[in-house]
Amino acid sequence: MSRSTTPTRRPTRRSVLAAGAGTAGALGLSACGGFSTGSDDPPSGGDDSTLTMITWAGDAELKAFQTLADGFKAQGGPTVELQVVPYSEVLTAVDTGLRTDSPPDLFRVSYTDVAAYRAQNVLADLKDASSLEKSFLPAFWSAVSDDDGTFGVPHHTDTSMVLVNTAAVASAGLGTLPSTLDTAWTWEQFLDAAGRVQPSRADTYAFAVNWQNAGAYRWLNFVDQAGGRLLTEDLKGVAADDPGMLKALTHTRDFFRRGLVPQASSSRGQPASDLFVNQTVAMVFAGDFLLEEIDGAGFDYQATFLPRDVNASADLGGNALVAVEASPRKDAALDFLAYCAGAEQMGAFCAAATVLPTRTDVDPATLDYTVRPDLMPLFVEQATTIREQLVQQVVVPDFSAVNGQLADRLDAIFLGSDDDRAALAQLVAGVQSVLTS
Template sequence: MSPPQLTRRSLLVGALGIAAASGLSGCVANNGPRPSTAAPGSKADIGEVEGTLRFAFWGGSDGETAGFAKIKKDFEARHPKATIELQTLPYDGFFSGIDRGILSRTAPDVFRVDYTSIGKYTSHGVLLDLTPYLSAAESSAFLPALYDAVRFEGRTYGVPHQTDTSAIAFSRKALDEAGIRSVPDRLDDAWTWEEFASVATKLRKSLPDDKYPFAYDWTAAGAYRWASFLYQAGGSLLTPSLRRSAVDGDPGRKAMAFTQRFFDERWVPANNTIKTTVYSDNFFLNQTVAMTFIGDFLVPELADTTNGYQGGEWATTYMPRDRAAASDLGGNAVVATRDTENPELAAAFLKFLVEADQMRDFCQLANELPTRKDLADTALDYAVRPDVMGVFTQQATTITETAVRETVVPGFASINTALQDQLELAFHGRGTDASVRAIDGAVQQAVSA
């Protein structure tokens, strides 16, 4: 049976409830009240612009590349005297290059930034203040939680371009051979931790010794996704003030004990560690695992007829749940540097990026989720495997208010680095209690830095 269609309006807005529906301005660190009218001195009506703008982003899927190429073409058609130079760079080293450019004043005018990294830029005064360039209608066009992700101390420093989250891709053949006949096709029926453990155990027994039940997507900069299990257990990384670690508690110990079973019971490959060079999608593509946790942006890669998954039919299902369902906040904003020589051109380009038609077209090409309210109830025509994208759309409604608040704090990059170091040790023999205490201390140090 096909899952019921949840409206896209439930993405984050519905998931966060009344607080999100009325705006998270009082919940996200240092985010002041959202203005209801344009501020005095508004520059929202930019008009015609001209000049050259450098836009840097990391190389993603072919769909993302095509999406940005279309945006360039359409913007230049609207503004014939403007030129957008697209700079496609590797993700590894992307932000260190941006940082060096900001210090030397040679940074690109506009660059892409993920929500886990944006806090360090909004809090250090290196971005163009977009507040005067946005009308009240433009400011209120976004899903509230994601709009708050680009704000700091009441000012807006970018536009939330798209979002993504994790779900599970699985091989139908592998599950059938293990006797797993029922896979959740509704969010409300997602496997509990106990049910997920049972599925992993059955797969472990049915698979050859060199094959494994699943791989997780916590590698490298994705270490923060481990917190999804912490949220599912009813815990959080930080206290409500966002100033102290909250990992050392019963939910933290429960989440740690459960995820340590991934290695203890050989549910994941031994090299599916935090600091491995092999990502979760690669384990699935080479058929080392029967299931994998992936973000929706990887669907085109798995579906590629030449280099994609060759193990037969595959589909998607939901993240497991414990006390609650929860998933990670992924995706990216686009920002302009404070030192851009043409702030009006930069602002005009950012506003153009997130117009409804442009966002819809980009997300459909890239298999990603939009951030505008008026696209929330729109069924998008995804370019690749629209049949599996509904799972990610529904899964995104489980991104908790806590996850949003914690992911966009200014020091989150340091928190993520702390998780990388400590989770690596936790999955290589350190006991549960010691692991939780170590993570708690490292997160507290990151928050206090």
């Protein structure tokens, strides 16, 4: 695979998400096969001091990563060569390098996949982790840490809110949208609002939820909002009889049973953001990193908070940067991670990529966001509802396989006709089947 610093065809935000469905499968294969311990040979395409980093990136992110690489070199560090691949190919590229004794020095990885690599002893333990920890929000630090150490830096986060097509809902008389967490719609209020949205044409629906592709885990937002959990407290099994999980399943199935969402927006369906951009839906659950793409659609939209039930709860989005233990340049790679995690560098990256910082000392209000700076403070507030008990469940080593099961089972459940308890039993059996003891 080419080690050039620019890809032949840079992925757009939408293509990055659309490609994401293959990620869980790629990691599942690597976890079954195990990893090599690496060798002392430098990666092809660079000299002995060059660091190679595998990542996915849209145009804005690629420029931001190159700025980090340039800044690191300017401070005396080695060259960092960016190998940019589509999101669906990142884990395959990493796994291939590990198996063939030519691993990258660093790679970008979703928080939900960190633990799987940690379990295979692939990741290098972060130097001076204790001095860095105090600067980071606990939920994100816990996503890269366990009892044995800290295996990466929580580089940034993103989370979902409800985006609303202003013109599409004006006739529904919804008035001013909730603008604080305290006034966020309850589940019942959101369904009432969705039911009042009048379709402007035959193929228009009230909303779509962003649980497609690799995003099936976002269904767990609803479970957590209902006070439930997918995994037992010891994280080793499924909480089969959890009433909150049943409540969430009934609630989300009602989206389809009431005709509020397109059938094509199931967990194996069309990306929710596409449906919003082409105005098939009037509202969409979407992450802040999609604002640049949505802003180019040519219509006015607003944002409001995720609906709440017992709890307000949001999904853990964003990514970590990790170094490979087997790399002969491990120390330099860890230095680059520490550089990327610096307050100034993190702030600049987040502003350029329309994402949120994970450091407590980087105030998003001071960042020069170029896309919808009026909405970014709302996403910041929404991110405060990312709950640590949900984070713990989505960063277990088996979670890539769990996420794949959620996608498959939810698709059958949303579009099926079994009663809710029988449907939940199918989901529980599917998730339990991929959990290791």
